[in-house]
Amino acid sequence: MSERIELTNKELNSVFLRSYQALGCYTYDKQQGIPYMRALIPALEKLYPNEEDFLEALKRHNTMFNTTCAFVPFCLGISTAMEEEYANDETGEMDPETIGAVKIALMGPLAGIGDSFFWGTFRLIACGVGAPLAAEGKIIGVILYLLLNLIPSTLTRWYGFKLGYEGGRQFLHKIQADGTLSKLTEASKVLAMVVIGGMIPLIVKFPLSLTLEMGGGTLVLQDVLDGIMPNLLPLILSLIVFKYVNKGVDVNKLIFILLGLGILLTVIGIM
């Protein structure tokens, strides 16, 4: 039995600090995915001394992720705990796909809760308290505004990360011991599939602007498509892209094809 690799505070603190750059490189295809992967690297390097395993872990996290910034540390804590369990899993029971499935399952609800708290609540309270004072020229208004935003955000980040990591570890130990791990893995994939299916209409938009003059009447192409099924084009596009990604076509090529397609369809007046 090989020695268990435990993460120390050194790696955990690096992951936590890197969580601050969650919006450091927001891309249309991965949203916060690149900074999320970047944040996990200190932990992954320690957990996978073998180059091949490390590359696999890196690829696993080179995917889309997006949530409210203040909740990113919580998600990173869970991902870190899961990677630690997987790296030390000798029974082969744990499926690495679960790590991604849990990420996908968490991001939507946390974004919904987080946006209403941090954009909707704390920021507005801080504005209501600080802005009128500042408008009168009192610097305490600015200080209050900063504190009312920074304190809840900092507490959520720090305790969120601890809760995600330690809670995640305990939960994983428990389900490994009582034998529900493999069933929970399957259930987490079910959840991920529903969420991914929902993302298609929610984040891919493909509206056509083309109208045709037909014997006195105008035909709006988008209305025809909506008559068949709303969100038909986002669905078809996502499935076609999936087909090529699954075949192993270079994602970078697909990025340029879609970028060109969007511009081309606009230039010729279809989109």
Place this chain on the structure above:
Amino acid sequence: MIVKAILISLVAAYGRLEQGWFGQQMIARPIWLSTLVGLALGDVQQGVIIGGTLELIWAGVVQVGATPTEVVTGSVVATSLAIYNNLTVAEAVAIAIPVGLLATLMNTLNSTICIALWSPLTNKAVEKGDTRAIWWLGIAGCATHAAMFFIVAFFAFVAGSAAVQSVIDAIPEVLRTGLSNASRILPAIGIAVLLKFSFDVKYVGFLILGFMLPTFLGFKSISVAIAGLTAALIYFYLSPSEEEVD
């Protein structure tokens, strides 16, 4: 003037970096940025007053007609104009409107750089396991964005608002719409990559279910996730466990 222009442009760049590098803690707002601009121009008191007023304007509490669409450059430029040229806040905000528009165009330009440059380079770095490159790429998008905000604020402060408007007019409309349309179909790639990792034909029904909820029932992301959790619970409790199957 140049030193002052550099200082206020640094505030604009910092406003963007706050979101990208320092955790988006909701402080890249007029109340804080205008205070910093006041500090840069040597009149903190005036910066605080304008910051508070702008914050109320952006929150919709105070009406001044139209406000710039991009809050970071809009508030930095409006504050510096108000202090430097002795304008009222309402006048300064009106002058800053084209600046906000130019900054919004910069958002599109930077998003294009992120998808056409940083994302492909990251994919290459991941193939090679080049963690040093990923360290840089993970913060690159915000760096280019902050540099653009620096330039916008600097240009607006030195060349004036009319010059800003002529730059905007010089950009072809079709390119702007084209890039924004491309941005709406590009998330399909993110979805495809996620599917590649988790697709299994036996779960395909759940994928269709997920697609149908927003399409036919108007679900949003949080309600889709709750429906997904429900499906997962049903699956967990009703599917036979391995011992029962054996």
